[in-house]
Amino acid sequence: MRVTILGCGTSTGVPVVGCPCDVCSSGDPRNHRTRSSVVVSKNGANVLVDTAPDLRAQALSTGLARIDSVLFTHDHADHIFGLDELRTFNFIMGRPIPIYGNQKVIDRIKKIYGYIWDPEAPKGGGLPMINHNVIEGPMTLSGIEVLPLPLLHGEQAILGFMFDDKFAYMTDCNAVPEETMEAVRGVPLAVIDALRYRPHNTHFSVEEAVKVVSDMGPGRAVFTHMGHGLDYSRLRADLPEGIEPAYDGMVIDILEAAE
Numbered sequence: 595m596r597v598t599i600l601g602c603g604t605s606t607g608v609p610v611v612g613c614p615c616d617v618c619s620s621g622d623p624r625n626h627r628t629r630s631s632v633v634v635s636k637n638g639a640n641v642l643v644d645t646a647p648d649l650r651a652q653a654l655s656t657g658l659a660r661i662d663s664v665l666f667t668h669d670h671a672d673h674i675f676g677l678d679e680l681r682t683f684n685f686i687m688g689r690p691i692p693i694y695g696n697q698k699v700i701d702r703i704k705k706i707y708g709y710i711w712d713p714e715a716p717k718g719g720g721l722p723m724i725n726h727n728v729i730e731g732p733m734t735l736s737g738i739e740v741l742p743l744p745l746l747h748g749e750q751a752i753l754g755f756m757f758d759d760k761f762a763y764m765t766d767c768n769a770v771p772e773e774t775m776e777a778v779r780g781v782p783l784a785v786i787d788a789l790r791y792r793p794h795n796t797h798f799s800v801e802e803a804v805k806v807v808s809d810m811g812p813g814r815a816v817f818t819h820m821g822h823g824l825d826y827s828r829l830r831a832d833l834p835e836g837i838e839p840a841y842d843g844m845v846i847d848i849l850e851a852a853e
Contacts, residue, residue: 598635600652602842604672615822662735694728754767761784779809785840807837816839
């Protein structure tokens with residue numbers, strides 16, 4: 595199994611429009627972050643988590659040309675507003691793509707993207723072909739076992755995901771319920787939210803994320819959903835052994851992470 599970090603930035607992306615700070619004006623490509631998303635690959639199949647607004651650019655930069663299914667963590671714009679880009683993958687694959695989310699996510703997508711199911715909607719540019727499914731528990735997608743992980747994003751209940759008991763993806767969170775912590779403890783690879791150094795009411799700070807990782811005890815931890823207050827090189831130097839920042843295009847082989 596292989597994990598590709600398509601994007602590791604917060605909702606504004608980095609650089610932030612109009613911002614002259616050192617990170618936004620940095621020449622280090624690892625400080626250029628598109629909105630957070632990840633793809634899990636196994637035996638030629640790709641499971642995408644979230645359709646970020648930058649999905650087209652992410653696919654072009656990483657060579658992603660196939661999406662077999664999509665999981666959604668929650669319904670915020672930076673995680674669902676790239677859904678229309680799925681139509682290009684429909685063209686390539688010649689079939690609908692199943693999407694999965696909790697009931698709130700599916701209801702929001704059906705409302706925002708109502709034209710997909712409207713028989714009277716203009717068809718000139720083509721419409722995404724998707725099958726929507728409500729997540730009700732563990733499932734298997736393209737031979738990959740997926741366990742939904744309850745998380746809290748402020749007061750909002752959202753989902754993270756565990757893949758084949760080897761990779762836990764937990765973005766946009768500021769609390770990990772005990773049931774989830776028990777499920778992910780000791781996982782070979784964890785990718786987890788770490789927005790900035792200062793506390794935030796819906797995201798982990800770097801310090802909080804380090805504490806969560808310490809309790810979780812993964813073989814390797816990678817921080818994602820990072821804002822422009824975090825410089826890649828400085829953050830990597832500050833973090834304890836076994837924890838590192840993500841960068842767009844980062845590829846991790848799960849077997850290597852488990853060694």
